[in-house]
Amino acid sequence: MKNHIFLLTFTCLFIACNSSKKEEKDQIVVGATMLSMQTEFIVNISDEMQKKADEMGVKLILVDAERSPLKQMEQVESFIAQKVDLIVINPCEVEASSPAVARAIAAKIPIVGVNSATTIAPNAFVGSDDVEAGRIAMKYIAEKLGGKGNVLMITGFIGQSAQIQREKGANEVLKSYPNIKLLATQAADWDRAKGMDLMQNWIQSYGTKINAVFSQSDEMALGAVKALQASNMKDKVIVVGIDAIQDALQAVKKGEMDATVFQNSKQQGAGAIETALKLAKKQSVEKQTIIPFQLVTKENLSEFLK
Amino acid sequence: MQSIKKLKEYGIFIAFLLICITLTIISPQFLTISNWLIIFTQVAINALLAFGVTFVIITGGIDLSIGSVVAVSGIVVATLAHPDQFPLIIPILGGLLTGLFIGILNGFLITKSKIAPFIVTLGIMTIGRGVALIISNGRPISNLADSFNFIGGGEILGIPFPIIILIIVFSVCSIVLKKTVFGRYVYAVGGNEQAAWASGINVNQVKMAVYALCGLLSGLAGILLTSRITTGQPNAGVGFELDAIAAAVIGGTSTTGGIGTITGTLFGVILIGVLNNGLDLLNVSSYYQQVAMGIIIIGAVLLDSWNLKTNR
Numbered sequence: 066m067k068n069h070i071f072l073l074t075f076t077c078l079f080i081a082c083n084s085s086k087k088e089e090k091d092q093i094v095v096g097a098t099m100l101s102m103q104t105e106f107i108v109n110i111s112d113e114m115q116k117k118a119d120e121m122g123v124k125l126i127l128v129d130a131e132r133s134p135l136k137q138m139e140q141v142e143s144f145i146a147q148k149v150d151l152i153v154i155n156p157c158e159v160e161a162s163s164p165a166v167a168r169a170i171a172a173k174i175p176i177v178g179v180n181s182a183t184t185i186a187p188n189a190f191v192g193s194d195d196v197e198a199g200r201i202a203m204k205y206i207a208e209k210l211g212g213k214g215n216v217l218m219i220t221g222f223i224g225q226s227a228q229i230q231r232e233k234g235a236n237e238v239l240k241s242y243p244n245i246k247l248l249a250t251q252a253a254d255w256d257r258a259k260g261m262d263l264m265q266n267w268i269q270s271y272g273t274k275i276n277a278v279f280s281q282s283d284e285m286a287l288g289a290v291k292a293l294q295a296s297n298m299k300d301k302v303i304v305v306g307i308d309a310i311q312d313a314l315q316a317v318k319k320g321e322m323d324a325t326v327f328q329n330s331k332q333q334g335a336g337a338i339e340t341a342l343k344l345a346k347k348q349s350v351e352k353q354t355i356i357p358f359q360l361v362t363k364e365n366l367s368e369f370l371k
Numbered sequence: 372m373q374s375i376k377k378l379k380e381y382g383i384f385i386a387f388l389l390i391c392i393t394l395t396i397i398s399p400q401f402l403t404i405s406n407w408l409i410i411f412t413q414v415a416i417n418a419l420l421a422f423g424v425t426f427v428i429i430t431g432g433i434d435l436s437i438g439s440v441v442a443v444s445g446i447v448v449a450t451l452a453h454p455d456q457f458p459l460i461i462p463i464l465g466g467l468l469t470g471l472f473i474g475i476l477n478g479f480l481i482t483k484s485k486i487a488p489f490i491v492t493l494g495i496m497t498i499g500r501g502v503a504l505i506i507s508n509g510r511p512i513s514n515l516a517d518s519f520n521f522i523g524g525g526e527i528l529g530i531p532f533p534i535i536i537l538i539i540v541f542s543v544c545s546i547v548l549k550k551t552v553f554g555r556y557v558y559a560v561g562g563n564e565q566a567a568w569a570s571g572i573n574v575n576q577v578k579m580a581v582y583a584l585c586g587l588l589s590g591l592a593g594i595l596l597t598s599r600i601t602t603g604q605p606n607a608g609v610g611f612e613l614d615a616i617a618a619a620v621i622g623g624t625s626t627t628g629g630i631g632t633i634t635g636t637l638f639g640v641i642l643i644g645v646l647n648n649g650l651d652l653l654n655v656s657s658y659y660q661q662v663a664m665g666i667i668i669i670g671a672v673l674l675d676s677w678n679l680k681t682n683r
Contacts, residue, residue, distance in 0.1 A: 103606040108509040223657060252657040257600040258416075258607070265409045266651035269400045288600060295524070312513045312602065 094124045095341055096144035097153035098137050098165075100180070102129040104255075106308055106330060107155065110180060113334025114153065121342060134161030141165040145172045151341040152176040156183045159226045175344035179337040181226050188344055191336040191354040195227050198326045198358045199234025199281070202305045205324050205360055206277045209303050213244040214276035217267055219289060221255045221281045228252075231281045231307060248274065253285045260288030268296050277303035283313035283325055290321050309361050314370050317363060327359045327369055383623060383635070383671060387642050394649040401652060408531060414644035415533035416441075416599075418637060419592040420615035421622075422544045423585035425636045428619055429548075430561045430581050431628030432488040436477060437589040437615060439499030441608030444469040444593030446503045449512035449603025452519040459518050466594040467587060473499060474586015478579035496612070503605040512603040523599030533595055540588065545633035557581060561628030617664070618643055621671040642667065 097114060100107050111127055118125035126149065130137035134157045144152050145168060152169045154176060156162035163185035169176035170188070178187040181195065206216060218235060221228040232250070239245060248271055253259040260280060267275065275298070280286035286306030293299040299321065306313055309327035316322040333356055343350045361369050394401040420437050427434045444466040451462035473495060480491045525532045548554040556577045559567040568574050592611075597603045622639030624631030643664065650660045 102509050103504060105510050249654040251651060251654070256607075257602065257604070258596060261600065262413045262647070263651060265413065266648050269403070269406045269409065269648075270398065270652040270654070291524070291600070310511075312511070315513075 092122070092124050093151065093342065093345055094126065094147075094149045095151045095153060095338065096126045096128070096140075096147065096149040097155070097337075098128050098130050098140040098144075099155045100130060100157050101132045103131075105310055106328065107180070109330035110155065110334040110337075113331045114179075114338050117335040117338040121338065123338065123342065125338075130155075130157050132157055134158045134165070137162055138165040138168065141168055141176075145169065145174060149174065151345055153179055153337050153341055154183070154187065155179045156181055156226075159229075160184055175341065177337050177341045177344065180333055186352070189340045189350045189352060189354070191340055191356070192333055193328055193356050193358055195230035196234040196237070198307045198328065199231035199236075200238050201234075201326050201358055201360050202231075202279055202307055202324070203235040203238040205362075206279055206303055206305055207238055207242045207245055209323065210245060210276055212242050215246050215248050215271070215274050216277045216279060217248050217271070217275060218250040219260055219263060219278065219280040219285045220250060220252045221285070223252050228281060235279055253280075253288070255282050255284055257284045257288040260285030261292045262288075264289040264292035265295075268292060268298065273298075273301070275302050278305070280304065280306045282306060283308045283310045283322075286322055286325070287312055287316060290316060294321070307358075309369055311371060314361065314366060317361060317366055318370070320363070324360055324362045327361050329356050329359075332356045383621060383638055383642070383674065386667075386670070387638060387645070390642070390645060390649070394645070394652070398649065398652045401649060406648070406652075408534070410641070410644045410648050411534045411537065412531045413648065414640050415537040416592045416595050417611070417614050417618060417643065418537050418640045419540055419588045419595065420611055421618035421636045421640050422540060422633055423588035424612070424615045425619045425622075425624050425631050425633060426544075426548065426557060426581040427488075427585050428561075428616070428624050428626060429557050429628060429631045430578055431564065432481065432578065432581070433492065433616070433626075434477065434582065434585050435489065435492040435612050436473065436495040436499055437585065437592075438608035438611035438613075439496045439503065440470050440473050440586055440589035441593040441596060441611055442503040442605055443473065443499050443506075444590040445597040445607050446507045446512060446603045446605055448519075448594050448597045449515060450506065452515045452597075454514070454516040456516070459516070462519060463522075463594060466597075467590045470590015470593060471583055471587045474583040474589070475579065477586065478582030481582065482575040482578050500605075500609075507603065507605040509605060511605070513601065515597070515601050515603075520598055520601050523595055523597070524601075533599065536591070536595065540591070541633065541637060548633055553577070553580065558629055561630075563629070614643065617668050621668060623671075626672075639671070 099111055102108055115125055128140050130140060137157050141152060152174055163183045166176055166183050166185045166187050176187040178190040180192040220232055239247060251263055253263045278289050280289055283306035286304055290304055293302055303323045305324045307326040309325045313322055313325045317325060336354055340350050400406055424434050447469045448462045448466040451457055451465045477492055477495055481488050522532055527535060556572050559572055560574050560577050564574060596607055618639035619636045621642055622635035646663060
């Protein structure tokens with residue numbers, strides 16, 4: 066596998082040195098449409114894709130779908146019109162982004178899905194299973210509580226695949242702990258300020274009954290932590306988020322958050338480009354590469370801190 | 372007759388009381404001091420924006436850029452507010468001036484180009500969002516100084532600091548609008564622009580001033596938000612313009628211009644805050660919260676148009 070990368074790098078370098086005029090024709094062009102360049106995690110994946118593309122001498126056209134499945138489809142259509150060699154899609158939505166995948170397949174341009182799934186399967190998928198993230202986080206809470214207590218769940222933007230799947234995973238775990246009660250589930254739209262407001266309101270209605278908070282993202286978890294701190298309740302409430310953003314890792318370090326779940330943007334981004342290039346060379350690829358989530362607590366924190 | 376007219380004028384206030392009474396009956400936590408402190412803290416940001424946009428709407432204009440201004444000023448503030456970097460006044464000035472600058476830019480384009488305010492501020496909204504993403508590289512800026520975080524999280528005599536800012540800005544804005552010559556000009560321009568011009572009011576100057584004020588208050592809101600969540604986020608404030616406009620409209624500001632008060636807007640802001648808070652307390656699903664908000668906005672505008680018809 067490494068040999069191939071070297072070979073490709075050399076080939077590209079060779080081409081690049083040999084004739085700059087021919088470059089445009091011979092260089093492999095990858096078109097990538099990303100869910101949202103306003104989300105830190107997606108920006109991280111894009112950066113890793115760009116790094117890998119540069120390393121392998123591939124031209125990467127990176128566009129932002131701004132969370133709109135319609136826009137994403139138009140972008141894929143324009144990639145097809147531009148005759149790119151490969152397409153990478155980071156879908157906005159499970160169902161609504163599927164037609165975009167279908168167009169690429171119909172145009173016989175290999176398409177690789179990254180990060181989250183679509184109903185119509187692309188030629189290959191590199192990403193993580195969000196259900197697993199919800200399971201890991203809730204399981205940690207359940208064990209910390211000793212199988213008994215009251216939990217609140219802060220969800221992301223309702224209807225997005227990450228929200229649906231993380232909730233599904235968390236609820237699966239809750240089923241096997243009959244003594245853990247889910248007091249309430251409310252959306253805070255992945256937003257820190259909204260997470261804080263929601264937590265303040267919950268403190269008013271549930272007060273000391275709250276034993277743990279599962280937040281579907283770190284941003285919202287950090288907001289909840291601020292609200293809990295203001296009411297001097299942080300020491301009594303377990304807070305767990307997902308994504309392992311730097312702020313959250315710092316919070317785990319300081320003991321403000323109990324745990325977060327790490328999603329590997331590097332492996333996802335680089336993996337997507339590698340897989341795409343293999344498809345271009347008609348090599349066999351895994352239909353699905355699932356990159357596992359990892360629980361981050363104080364014990365293993367040092368592996369993740371930048 | 373008199374009492375019926377009064378009833379209509381105070382319609383929003385009555386609706387507000389009804390909602391509060393209902394919430395008090397079904398949720399014992401609702402009518403507590405601690406809960407109301409939370410409600411006022413939560414509405415402070417929307418209040419600042421809504422006050423600014425009230426001035427603009429009274430002149431017959433609109434400002435859609437305020438959510439983006441919150442983001443840009445928040446990013447500027449966060450960049451300047453790392454620990455031991457500058458004295459506290461620098462990030463605050465940075466945020467305020469950013470807001471003021473964008474406000475003046477809005478006003479300049481609207482008065483000089485004669486393009487509709489809706490279009491100008493829509494453009495600035497998109498540009499602002501882009502600028503916030505450019506400055507921050509699309510990532511949140513964290514690790515801010517503790518002294519700065521006081522603005523959004525601190526308390527004086529048990530009163531959260533955002534509430535103090537809210538009270539000060541409310542007082543200043545309502546005095547300016549009600550008691551000053553400038554305030555009367557604002558109503559005059561919105562009531563009948565030609566007549567205002569004919570009576571010697573510098574219409575363009577008044578318009579410039581309201582957009583500048585709106586920008587300045589949005590900048591302040593950006594500072595407050597950044598301090599409250601202790602990060603500058605490029606995607607902060609998406610949709611804030613709609614909440615602010617909704618609050619102004621619920622509070623009786625007429626979208627055709629010439630009518631509106633800061634006190635009315637404050638009521639609109641609190642009504643939205645109470646509804647969010649109350650529905651959370653009752654654990655009403657987020658789906659229904661959005662439906663409830665929409666019904667109230669339309670109800671308020673209906674009441675407003677009903678008022679206009681019966682008064683003329």
